[in-house]
């Protein structure tokens with residue numbers, strides 16, 4: 001253990017986020033990326049892929065609440081759910097809390113991420129053996145191309161558009177996603193930051209607009225990603241993310257949350273003006 005050890009995530013060539021590390025728990029290199037799990041002083045255990053922070057125990061609930069409960073409370077009856085990526089298990093954990101979900105399939109390309117989180121971050125990985133979960137180690141791009149199943153909700157819980165995640169931001173992938181969604185299906189995807197990565201948001205939203213009739217963006221606060229304000233895209237065949245949201249369903253679900261709530265659900269779709277201007281024409285504002 002080195003008491004002076006800090007980890008720094010650098011972003012572009014002008015920003016660095018530093019975290020005090022107490023202990024390195026796992027370091028490996030898979031065929032896709034480096035995978036590290038460290039115990040930090042202020043944020044609990046942290047997973048990094050290729051040196052980029054994926055989750056920390058302190059704030060993972062914000063990301064996982066918002067990527068899963070928003071579409072699952074909009075879709076009137078989400079029975080069959082697909083997660084692409086999400087190897088830490090946090091998204092699956094939240095999806096599986098919904099009693100109307102009968103089956104959840106998770107397709108993660110890198111077994112090293114899953115194994116490292118099972119061993120060191122049970123907080124997110126604790127439901128990876130759930131009876132309703134089918135965990136497939138494979139490429140999400142190939143999975144949506146080849147599956148004959150129809151999903152009510154698809155959640156793209158991916159890394160940034162580098163390496164194997166690059167196609168997850170492209171049109172061919174979303175054409176396949178469209179075809180394996182049910183007639184009233186919804187896809188929510190990791191949508192980067194309006195502060196530092198609006199170019200990626202614009203390009204993802206352009207793709208979603210080509211494929212889906214309605215496309216939205218909603219945001220949440222994340223402690224450990226550059227800029228703090230992070231987002232998810234919401235592309236839908238039918239259901240409107242706020243007009244078709246029934247707040248009473250949240251209460252009657254009996255679920256309790258540390259980040260998500262019914263008021264925040266609708267508020268999250270209200271974007272700051274600089275984001276509205278920068279994403280003009282790319283998000284529906286009805």
Ligand code: SAM
Pocket residue numbers: 032049053054055063084085086087088107108109110113138139140141157158159160163164165166168190
């Ligand atoms: N919350 C995280 C974030 O935005 O920083 C993402 C979490 S999760 C760890 C992302 C996962 O997507 C990674 O484990 C990565 O291996 C996986 N992934 C990347 N490309 C993939 C692909 N083509 N198919 C399936 N999983 C993929």
